[in-house]
Amino acid sequence: MNKIDELINAAKQAAKNAYTPYSKFKVGSALLTNSGKIFTGANVENASYGLTVCAERVAVFKAVSEGQKKFKAIAIYTNTKDYTFPCGACLQVLYEFSPKIQVLITNKSKKSKVFSLSQLLPYPF
Ligand code: THU
Numbered sequence: 001m002n003k004i005d006e007l008i009n010a011a012k013q014a015a016k017n018a019y020t021p022y023s024k025f026k027v028g029s030a031l032l033t034n035s036g037k038i039f040t041g042a043n044v045e046n047a048s049y050g051l052t053v054c055a056e057r058v059a060v061f062k063a064v065s066e067g068q069k070k071f072k073a074i075a076i077y078t079n080t081k082d083y084t085f086p087c088g089a090c091l092q093v094l095y096e097f098s099p100k101i102q103v104l105i106t107n108k109s110k111k112s113k114v115f116s117l118s119q120l121l122p123y124p125f
Helices: 003-015 055-064 088-097
Strands: 027-033 038-042 071-078 102-106 112-116
Touching: 003 027, 003 038, 003 055, 003 071, 003 102, 027 055, 038 055, 055 071, 055 088, 071 088
Parallel strands: 071 102
Antiparallel strands: 027 038, 027 071, 102 112
């Protein structure tokens, strides 16, 4: 399996661990570091809705807290026909560490759309 397929599969697996009693919308992410490691994430919701953390930021914070700060790509998976784009907060967090990261957005057919971060966040802070 190539690294991209591995990343998409990891994101799909991670979505199973999403904690989503409120929205029921499960998102999985998988982040590929420059060193070839994969960190996964899933969205974690809270009764105080605003405390929810998206799947993408969970993966970034897991990686950074383990000393990995340079990323090549992130895959985002939802079991839907539509493609789920990362929110602005997650894009800004990705930009902090890897302005040139590739963002793969994957739907239930496991087809991906690929974007550069600058396409999704053209005017970062
Ligand atoms: N969510 C993510 O985890 N990532 C995205 O890219 C979009 C939204 C989550 C947050 C919340 O748990 C649920 O999806 C509904 O907004």
